[in-house]
Amino acid sequence: MSDATATPTRPDLERSLTLWPIVLFGIAYITPFIVLTTFGVFSAVSHGTLAASYAITTVAVLFTAASYGKMARLHPSAGSAYTYTRRVIDDRLGFMVGWATLLDYFFLPMVVWLIGTAYLTAQFPAVPGVVFLIGFIVLTTALNIVGIKLATRANLILIAFEVLILAFFVAFSLRHVIDMNGPGAILSASPFWNAGSTIGAVSAGAALTAYSFIGFDAVSTFAEEAVDPRKTIPRAIILTALVAGVIFVFVAYVVQLVHPSGHFADPDSAPLDIAKTIAGNLFGSIFLATVILAQFAAGIPIQAAGTRLMYAMGRDGVLPHRFFAYVSPRFRTPVLNLLLTGAVGFIAIALSVSTSTSFINFGAFCAFAFVNISVVVAYAKALRAGDRPNPLTWVLFPLIGLAFILWLFTHLDKAALILGGIWAIIGFCWLLALTRGFKLATPEMDLNEEAEPEPAP
Template sequence: MAVAPTLKRTLTLRSLVLFGLAYMTPLIVLGIFGVVAETTGGASASAYLVALIAMLFTASSYGRMAAAYPVAGSAYTYVRRTIDSRVGFLVGWAVLLDYLFLPMVIWLIGAAYLEAQFPGVPGWVWIIGFILVTTLLNVLGIKVADRTNYVLMAFQVLVIIVFVGLSIGSIVAEQGASGLISASPFANPTATFSGVTAGAAIAAYSFLGFDAVTTFTEETIEPRKTVPRAILLIALIGGVIFVLVSYTTQLVHPGGHFTDSSSAAFDIALKIGGNVFGAIFIAGLVIAQFASGLAAQASASRLLFAMGRDGALPRAVFGRISERFRSPVINIVLIGVVGLVALFLNVATSTSFINFGAFVAFTMVNVSVIVYYFRRRREGTRLNPVIYLVLPVIAAVITSYLLTQLDINAIVLGLSWLAVGVIVLAFVTKGFRKLPPELDYSEAEPVEGSPSLVQE
């Protein structure tokens, strides 16, 4: 009997948290600050606070499922194990929309920053450069990408600290120390409830990726404890950064009116730090995009590996690992090829691709926890009803609402993608006459002679 490919456990809590934060890209709060502030009428901190609460509830659900099923696959695995393998396949298919295109969007945004800074260099040069370097690092293995993330995250955090510090200095210089304490970034005469909730829907996009570390479950030491902790820490740390940065930035520039909301944070960086810090800020944004792309491509390749190993996707292609690099090279390269689509798209169009799958996954993982609670209860196991029932219900309602607030083009694209998924599912299950294939996952180390993603 053939032994299924398995992954070697090398990642610690610190590694997972850094991967998750890199995927989220903390600097994204400044990248979309103007849009959120404009939508909320100058109450961007309030929008991020609402989004943080919603994401913490959902993070709790991911943690419960990661502890119950410590294998790669994320929402795809959790739904198929708790609800139905066919529903799980469709959720995994929806998540692919997010995972496959998110690296492309990240690389495109990074290239846009560089093209603005160096107009003499065509944007396609930067896009291809991002893809080649990121793909090479991920092919070399998870440990190489892990070490690279430490350096990239350190610089990104440094830029955030300097930005907040300069903001505080600017506020104190203009208003005195008392100017640092204000309720206006949370509530002011121009802010409305509908505006804050709409802003929270936008701000929630900044949290996309806190769940990505679940795809590294089989490479994590003591995953039943480490992964749930990492998920909550990523959402919490990211949320605190978002609230703090949006609060201080909003104090520097009260209200929601900007010359150009899409570049508002850069204009503020020039105001508080001059041209030198403006250049550093742009460098930080580009490096943040590179770190995020590194983590996003790695996560996407692991999801494809999990689905290929199950036979939900062709096993001979997606379920293979390189004997030399012990990484899913074909999947990594495929993500890079998909990234080339960025050569023909703009940022606005490409970002509409990634939201549908993320919110479908969030909602269904919350539903999975609810189903898991009642299943274990029927089996005689009592679980905490607050953690396994109340919080997931609240989170499912919120994420479902956010799903309905997506741009109509994103919804149409997402539904069309799901329709293709149904066709693929029909093919895999021979006209729905059998369940999608599923392998017997094991937490054991790979036995001698079996292929595995071992990183020496």
């Protein structure tokens, strides 16, 4: 009998990815070069103790990464704080966490464009910064509207080149320190603590450096392509955060040795001056070109990802459907969302790198906090179900992670806290409108997830 009329089997993604290839993807997503592009701003805020700030943030992120890993094991087809909070705690709270996460996607392109503008303005001071900002916004938005296949392919090559320049930067920095002060100078505690250090400054620096880790949980998107995802994905999340943290601390330590002070003529573009100091004008030019290419290339997928999230929320009624779910008939891209994020980028004219980065971290910290809380709630539910999870890893560790995040939260830029609070109020008012004062069901994004039994913690 013929099988011609049989219902075709839905194709599944091939489960072929093992641990380290996934970790390498996570590192590429974070982009280690960011420790250089933001060095001046972050070092100035930390009063020259950026290595200490990164070390503190690494510890905080590792505890939170462990919580992400646990949630990824419970929900291997989803990898967001929005999903974890919605499933484990409450739909309404999940919406608010998703709204805070949207803050990252919505404003992250602005920060990328602002950093690139700062470097170009430092190199060409006669040109108004707004000219460079407009150039970044227009070119990136136009490419995203027309299509980004070529840029996507080029990103992998560019990331490899960034890592190469990062390695040269570290090598030249070590040589410079040894030539100036002798071999013993490379072993110093000053990048962690110096005469001008304060706990407040180190903490403020740590609150900013969390920006460098944004995306460490992105490896969870490979859950359906990973071999044994319930083990591989949690390990990959933790290893990604750990490897990134080690790179950030080491590079910050070495570069801080070259410039022990936290004072810079122009913090936004300080690494460019350091590059010229350690290896001359030629390397400085190569460094500047790498920064500009990196910021331009990074802005393309970051803007694209944010607009796709807005499209999904518009399609499912979380945001106004007519605007956010609109797709260009010609280009098949969310044109209105792209134009909106481009317009938001002009806010950068009135913001510094420090304030805008802190603003992004407001959303990230909200997500990190509720992932830790979700683990504790999952533990309580498991106890009621008769299970006995390990309280050390299911209660103590996430509470430590939560405490770190709340501590960092208090050291965010005041303007960012105000803007973040306004954003949260807008989200809550929007939720009230969508649910008619909580009389209707809370809207949810369709993540195309298959229902599956959840294992006990």
